[in-house]
Amino acid sequence: MGIEVVVEGLTMSFGKQNIWQDVSLTLPAGEVSVMLGPSGTGKTVFLKSLIGLLKPQQGRVLINGVDMVSSPERDIYETRKLFGLMFQDGALFGSMSLFDNIAFPLREHTRKRESEIRRIVMERIELVGLLGAEDKLPGEISGGMRKRAGLARALVLDPQIVLCDEPDSGLDPVRTAYLSQLLIDLNARIDATMLIVTHNLDIAATVPDNMGMFFRRRLVTFGPREVLLTSDEPVVTQFLAGRREGPIGMSEEKDAALLAAEAVDPAGRAAAPGHRPAAGTLPGLPPRAAVTRRRERVLGMLDQLPPAARAAIRDTYARTAGAPTLTMPAPGSGS
Numbered sequence: 001m002g003i004e005v006v007v008e009g010l011t012m013s014f015g016k017q018n019i020w021q022d023v024s025l026t027l028p029a030g031e032v033s034v035m036l037g038p039s040g041t042g043k044t045v046f047l048k049s050l051i052g053l054l055k056p057q058q059g060r061v062l063i064n065g066v067d068m069v070s071s072p073e074r075d076i077y078e079t080r081k082l083f084g085l086m087f088q089d090g091a092l093f094g095s096m097s098l099f100d101n102i103a104f105p106l107r108e109h110t111r112k113r114e115s116e117i118r119r120i121v122m123e124r125i126e127l128v129g130l131l132g133a134e135d136k137l138p139g140e141i142s143g144g145m146r147k148r149a150g151l152a153r154a155l156v157l158d159p160q161i162v163l164c165d166e167p168d169s170g171l172d173p174v175r176t177a178y179l180s181q182l183l184i185d186l187n188a189r190i191d192a193t194m195l196i197v198t199h200n201l202d203i204a205a206t207v208p209d210n211m212g213m214f215f216r217r218r219l220v221t222f223g224p225r226e227v228l229l230t231s232d233e234p235v236v237t238q239f240l241a242g243r244r245e246g247p248i249g250m251s252e253e254k255d256a257a258l259l260a261a262e263a264v265d266p267a268g269r270a271a272a273p274g275h276r277p278a279a280g281t282l283p284g285l286p287p288r289a290a291v292t293r294r295r296e297r298v299l300g301m302l303d304q305l306p307p308a309a310r311a312a313i314r315d316t317y318a319r320t321a322g323a324p325t326l327t328m329p330a331p332g333s334g335s
């Protein structure tokens with residue numbers, strides 16, 4: 001099962017530029033969490049801080065008792081091996097076949113024999129649906145396939161924590177939907193703790209167990225998805241609705257994805273009909289183990305949540321009675 005990641009009072013600045021301050025959250029073991037936020041709010045910096053590549057000035061990131069901010073570098077290095085990272089651009093080597101790209105971490109970090117490497121790589125290639133493309137160069141395949149290759153590479157060392165930085169950037173809506181399903185199915189199969197950074201509203205509304213959002217140097221909220229989806233914080237509702245009106249401005253932290261969403265759907269999202277089901281696993285896969293654990297955890301914390309979120313969670317679990325598919329009122333639906 002995945003490992004819990006506990007972040008306490010994290011504050012990060014580059015010189016005089018403060019990126020965010022006093023960020024605290026827990027990524028529950030084995031659950032899927034999504035982090036939203038306009039461009040430039042420090043989401044990538046946050047991911048790099050979790051793996052100890054960047055060092056915030058204050059706070060702790062605790063994983064199995066190791067603090068990724070201030071523990072000895074050798075402990076951080078060992079703990080980093082628990083992570084699988086999927087970068088924004090896939091970050092593949094252009095001159096290497098997909099097979100060699102995906103095999104790279106195994107050849108670099110393990111002493112496995114080539115036959116064993118082949119077995120692992122082909123298994124991951126199948127997992128992400130790239131069978132038959134293993135001999136292609138990154139330049140010969142679509143952006144969606146490159147993303148999936150990046151994901152396969154992130155998975156070869158059997159990570160217990162998977163971080164994906166904007167896995168949807170540059171993908172069309174159909175490919176994004178496939179990728180969302182892939183991430184959920186992946187969670188069902190490997191039960192890793194997952195954090196996905198995105199500003200894709202469809203991924204945000206359907207994939208996660210938990211959601212958070214960065215804005216103006218703060219973590220605005222982080223918790224069960226129902227909390228954010230029922231929030232009446234102006235910045236959250238503006239972001240989820242993809243509206244122009246609100247605290248997120250053109251000059252400040254407003255990004256291309258948001259502008260595109262507005263252009264396609266100027267007011268529609270706020271009035272979107274009733275319910276947005278969270279993605280279940282595809283037929284033939286086991287239900288996600290995280291679903292049962294999350295249910296216990298979330299029902300156990302009900303009295304700490306705002307009334308709207310409480311009602312939504314009660315509604316979710318009353319309606320589905322343990323089935324792996326959750327349903328959720330859309331923001332602004334008035335329920």
Ligand SMILES: Nc1ncnc2c1ncn2[C@@H]1O[C@H](COP(=O)(O)OP(=O)(O)O)[C@@H](O)[C@H]1O
Pocket residue numbers: 014019037038039040041042043044045046
């Ligand atoms: N290594 C660095 N040195 C200095 N500034 C940085 C560094 N990395 C990121 N930043 C700054 O941190 C801010 C947040 O960046 P980033 O985490 O990439 O935002 P996001 O991923 O949310 O779009 C940006 O203003 C960026 O210029």
Ligand SMILES: [Mg+2]
Pocket residue numbers: 043044045165
């Ligand atoms: Mg980024």
